Amino acid sequence: MSDRRSLRIVHCFRAPVGGIFRHVRDLVDAQVKAGHQVGVVCDASTGGDFEETLLASMRDKLALGLKRIAMQRQIGPGDLIAAVRTRSTFKAMQPDILHGHGAKGGIYARLSGSLLRLSGKRVARFYSPHGGSLHYAPSAMAGRVIFRIERFMEGMTDRIIFVSAFERDTYISKVGAPRCTSALIYNGLADGEFEPVQPDTNTADFLFIGELRTLKGPDLFIDALAGAGRMGGPPPTAVMVGDGGERDQLVRQAEAAGIGAQIRFLPPMQARAAFRLARTVVIPSRAEALPYIVLEALAAGRPVIVSRVGGIPEIVGDHSAALVQPDAQALARKMAAVLGDPAAHAAALPNPGQIRQRFSIGGMATRLENEYFAALNE
Template identity: 55%
Template sequence: MPSREKLRIVHCFRSPVGGIFRHVRDLCDAQRSAGHEVGIICDSTTGGSYEASLIAELEPRLSLGVKRTPMQRHIGLGDLTAARRAYGVVREMRPDVLHGHGAKGGVYARVFGTLMRMSGQRPARIYSPHGGSLHYAAETATGRFFFSIERMMDRLTDHILFVSEYERRTFEQKVGVPRAPCTLVYNGLTADEFEPVQTLSDAADFLYIGMMRDLKGPDLFIDALALTENSLDRKLNAVMVGDGDGLDRYKGQAVQLGFGDRIRFLPARPAREAFSLARMMVVPSRAEAMPYIVLEALAAGRTLIASAVGGIPEILGEDSPALTWPDAEAIAQKMQMALADEKAFRALMPGTVDLRMRFGADVMAATIEKAYRASLDTKR
């Protein structure tokens, strides 16, 4: 297929929140700018007012539109109805490339693409795990079930795009070496995201940004803050930004530990708006693939403490003193270290020049388009 030929690209994923949604939005803008026709299909039951505003902003720019239909998070009988409805929507969009993101989006895209081939359409079936089912432990019944599905889906896959070397290794360990061709493509930031963000004069000590669910570690953040207070015998304050099912539980945890209004809980908002609210940021995730929030924070010149999980060490460096285990006591030790000499701790962060070279949105989009075209050429 000639490189100048424009493509019809449809991105399929479940929940329009967090890193996957950010990744898809960046890809859509880059692909649209390259002249391709781009569209999205995702769940209509998740996401709050902030995500709705992002969709409303994005939709007019996409020639194939944003199609939303109910998609269950967990597998169940309702999946059959949801999948049938979603398949009808995708088929009408007539994609050359059907790119599935996350566990549910990956299954839908590859099954739909295979069914479309039986009826004459021949889309390339692309899969980006973004962690997804890989977060499950291999020895659990749930893990074995999902990994068996991944092995079956491999036969329906034209190309797999991994967002970190960690994700690729984990896939091989838990699922097996994939039959489909694979490419490592780091998440990328736009040029304006490398502009520094200034800290407010009344900023809090620490900041958490993310979904309010245990996987992202907001409970660890609150416990670590309490441990740091007790160790230093000094009152601390923090801001926690995000939405999710566990929000009320984390608010209760903060009250129980005596923080009262010294931990402010704010709804989801653009990360760069939140960065100025505290002097230092903590990413206490229990599991990740390649989190955008770490890249965004470092590019904006923020001081960061982050769990050494997933692809995070590939960003900060394997031996970075800013890395910690996803454990309240370990995080508290890093908080104490950072507070002891904030200027020295800030100097431990990687430089923006290296970050630009490795994690640029232009590099990400170009590498992904190359994978698309290779899959289409092979298919032909």
Template identity: 55%
Template sequence: MRDLTEAQVAAGHQVGIICDLSTGGDHEERLFEAIKPMLALGIWRTTMQRHVGPGDIAAGWRTYKIIKELRPDVLHGHGAKGGVYARAFGSLLRVSRYCVARLYSPHGGSLHYDERTLTGKLFFGLERLMERFTDHLLFVSDYERRTFIRKVGAPRVPNSLVYNGLRDEEFEPVPVGGADFLYIGMMRDLKGPDLFIDALARLRQHLGRNVTAVMVGDGEDLPHYRAQVERLGLAGDVRFMPPMPARLAFALAACVVVPSRAEAMPYIVLESLAAGKPIIATAVGGIPEILGTNSPALVMPSAEEIGERMRSSLENPVAYGKLMPGPVELKSRFGVSVMASDIEKAYFSALAPSRS
């Protein structure tokens, strides 16, 4: 969002962000403060609960009042809740004869539900219903587009695939750090920190020596992972650190491990590769679209496979590093200028029919 905002402002657009107040920490607060001066429409933060509940009524009303005051030309909703708000409130503005383009980017969220369950059927039915109030769907990975088609149905509105993009300075290499491996991300089981810790224990047993790691991030399950490290006797080898900019974290270790059980199109994989870091990542979501479906860096989300690939990277780090995609290839597909240009095209295409 920050990279897209900077690119849109540089192109001469006036941008604002409306987002949740209840999540995030000091790191996210610093990011908000850094981009606040460039946002002509400001940053508006209000409590938005992740799951559907009675609180949505009050949160929705607050959000609608903000949007009505800003009177934007484009409303771009990210994730299930943001998508509902952007399309519902954009449609209400249209009833008031105010033209606004309504775009939606599905990001995991409701797409993670099993379509065979009652909850899944409910959410996917709502997704299909909300298409009536959608001018354009923007997918960040072909995996998400295929998942949408399988669970919701083929899109009935214009849609496009636009990959996440990185700034030019993010393609500068980061020196190798002191630890062997790095995990960076939310401390929750969906992201696989427990698999990372178990893989470290397996690797130490196989090699017969200590293997060092840094785990960067925060979340409600953090105490659980600290206890797991203690239980497996890894306390002297694993260091926990609070959230920080990714490139600072990259300097702490030689290889990045992304052990997620489910993903959409994770920025951390792009950021790691752009910084010249070798990675080990699970073949879930859109990750194979970044690395290539036959990449030796891809593993299944199991501690055994992750540990085995970690062993390979330690045995010959130079050879393993050469297996990663090069910066020129990455920049041509995942540069921020490509992302911003493609999203701008979608905005203008969605605006044209609404204005006529």
């Protein structure tokens, strides 16, 4: 721990799934190790058995507790109830830092932090968008409303923390240049995640791992797998790891495309365990900020095919052979090319050492801690 005082830090986010949940777990581990007291507030209804296990593993680390409150995805009347409940929870936790992640977490944390400041408490209010509301189109009514809310909330914000240059630039183009202090801090991985993972024998050709929802492109993955199979050679095989409301629809899509027997659908599991199931990891997302799964795969020495969206080019390089447009036909061509020469594709990717230099948990946590103390000292 540094020679600075121990902080009381509370992280608030909606859904304990995916990249935001991973990010918060990493921060909890690093901040507890640094001697800080940490608490977490998140949605009470999101997540399955896998996520419940991860939440349970956090409880003993959280000196300020783990509190789950109903938080709906869409804007609605339930937000008012959630705001009242989160404010009461935050007040009891007595934080020095309220750090909201994602649109809903960011609103609840900053509103409550501002009310605590009105009552004389010194609370620093932090917000990390993680993509979230920035995925909306500024021409759409929902986008216009959300971006106005984002602009208004800057008056209740001490720091905005962006996880990629793409996210920062998107915020500027859709919301405007931040009128509060902001910083760019990349996501990071732990030392153990740079240990190589070797695929099992008789593995599948391709792996999809993530939430089974449109934003992550699982439908593109299925159509591309079918398309790659029509380009010659043995029918490619795949494993899809994850869960979500679109799972049954995706199973039917695979059957309708005539490739149901070529895909195994498996429940959520740790990424490094999933990496053993296939030779190449495919991330066909339609939108991202800076996805952990790309970092994890490359750190483990696994080849990837990734969408040219969000901050992904900041990880692999803007001219990387791994990049492809989130389009089923383009993805199919890339998958067929990788099947034709997997060694050449793997050799063109960043190696684990290059990933470690830019994306470590230690660097991420230290930079964020510096921002916490800077905000408290202003």
